[in-house]
Amino acid sequence: MPSPVRPDPPARPQIAPAELADRVQRLAGGERLSLIGLGRDRLGEILAADGDGLRGVLLLAVEDLSTTAAILERILDDLADLALARWPHWHEAGASGSALSASWRDSAARRAGAGRPPRFRRLPATLEFAELLAVIDASGVVLVAEVDPAAPVRAAPVIEALEWCAGHGAAVVAALPSAPPEEPPYPRILYGAHEVRHAPVPAAARFIAPRSRAHHASLAERRVEAALHGDPELAGLFAGNTPVPVGAWGGSVRVDLVCRAHRVVVELDGPEHRTPQKFAEDRHRDYELLVAGYLVLRITNDEVEADLPRAIEKIRAVVRLRAPGEDRTR
Structure with missing residues (x-):
């Protein structure tokens, strides 16, 4: 019996590397952008080279973690470390509408002043996440994570963590180095995904010339x-x-x-x-x-x-x- 023929993947909107920085910068809190054909580190290089970047972008290092809970803990740790690094230049307003803001900020300021990351593990993660985002950057922090396109088991907790972050007010970017299959858990981030359009690289730019060891005077x-x-x-x-x-x-x-x-x-x-x-x-x-x-x-x-x-x-x-x-x- 012949195996079923899989349909071709749907055509997706394309985006050029030159447009990526502006697209990421315009993400509102709670919005998500999925990029196919670009890894986290290469995206970070593009964003770092953008001279007009007015928003902070945090490249998440979560590849070694296997559960959503562990990934969220790492994200909170990273945000607390980032808040400590930016102390005392914190955004003046606390989390919007949060009754916890004043007391959290006082406690966080004492910790940061003593050189300790402002993490309070007994607080609900949702409250701590909102407070940290609020003091780090007035315009919000964009969170970028790489999603493994070939290992669904590894991809699933990263996708769930990004969904959680977007659901609690953060702008998030899922970077996939290549196109994943149209199978769970990937459809959750493929809707509205953009393929990064790479211009052909000339052969001369792809050639690594051998290094001569001959004497320069001979x-x-x-x-x-x-x-x-x-x-x-x-x-x-x-x-x-x-x-x-x-x-x-x-x-x-x-x-x-x-x-x-x-x-x-x-x-x-x-x-x-x-x-x-x-x-x-x-x-x-x-x-x-x-x-x-x-x-x-x-x-x-x-x-x-x-x-x-x-x-x-x-x-x-x-x-x-x-x-x-x-x-x-x-």
Whole structure:
């Protein structure tokens, strides 16, 4: 029996990243905004970059909690910590119409003045939530939480906590990095959800360029490094300007190029290597590397400049010589 074909998800209104800050700032107390295609942290970056943000936004860190009660406790703790951080610059009015406001504010001020978060766990959560929101920001605090789009069990308590916060006067944003299935508990936040419309990113902006390790003053090193990087057989084998351990005493020598997989060292020699002293030092380095198990190939800078492909073929031949199982007649 063929499996039932699921209908395509309904088309949702789209919103551009440039419009997000204004949309979030215009949320009234008790309103909810669901965004698909954007995580909490990326939304936070967009909001932080907005120079016209006049309302406070709190990014909730509740991913590690598994129950609605625990999430609400974390939110209250966060609001109390935020209120302490903003003391004594509290909004003058207490919670609108609350007979508790004056007494709560006096007690909260004493706690904050003593460097303690103004949390009163014996109070009903609804009253404490309203008081904290009221003193933190005159225009209200927008609460943003990320909702896991692939794990309904993890998503459900976050959604319930956001609904509770919206039901008690807070503006809330549910950020979903991708579209969730049209199954419980997601339909509770998908009604009226917006999909974030991302502009295509050019390939150049998505390319992470390799970091050169060639010596900045050696054109020959940079040319050979680039040629090796672009060679299908040799790419990734060599590291440039790298120390190689030699001797049993823990010493090392810095070489121009080393292939550790096949224990090959390539040295690129400029004119200074022709002096008697430098020539003798090079021969001693070659001896130390040979005893350490490395085969050394020396190529002059003049050869690189005159015939770079030939220099690369020399390196290829030595690598094949050291590579186990290679056909050396190729």
